[in-house]
Amino acid sequence: MQPKTFKCMKCGECCSWRGYVHLTREDITRLSDFIEITEGEFINAFTRITEDRQGLSLNERENGECVFLSGSICSVYKARPKQCRNFPTIWSIEGAEALCKGLKKEIPDTNSTT
Numbered sequence: 001m002q003p004k005t006f007k008c009m010k011c012g013e014c015c016s017w018r019g020y021v022h023l024t025r026e027d028i029t030r031l032s033d034f035i036e037i038t039e040g041e042f043i044n045a046f047t048r049i050t051e052d053r054q055g056l057s058l059n060e061r062e063n064g065e066c067v068f069l070s071g072s073i074c075s076v077y078k079a080r081p082k083q084c085r086n087f088p089t090i091w092s093i094e095g096a097e098a099l100c101k102g103l104k105k106e107i108p109d110t111n112s113t114t
């Protein structure tokens with residue numbers, strides 16, 4: 001379901017949930033370029049194999065947050081994975097509106113004439 005209004009508030013909440021951040025081939029290339037390391041170095045340092053052994057996910061810290069979260073900010077935002085780019089407009093989770101500040105934000109209607 002597409003949210004009616006969404007503006008990321010950069011609260012870092014979605015980056016703190018436990019779970020996989022699945023990586024595409026293009027994600028690995030973009031992220032390793034951004035960090036300026038080889039794809040092999042990136043895979044070794046920042047990824048883990050998923051339980052079904054079908055792909056790679058970003059590592060997470062012991063508390064579940066993404067390895068690239070810095071405070072509440074994504075330190076690789078410009079190169080972030082497709083999965084992160086698509087939340088919550090292309091995919092979402094049940095209860096996301098209670099967790100994602102960007103979905104709760106009132107966005108003024110700039111087309112309104114009143």
Ligand code: SF4
Nearest residue numbers: 008009012014100102
């Ligand atoms: S939870 Fe929502 S508002 Fe917060 S960083 Fe994630 S997408 Fe942005």
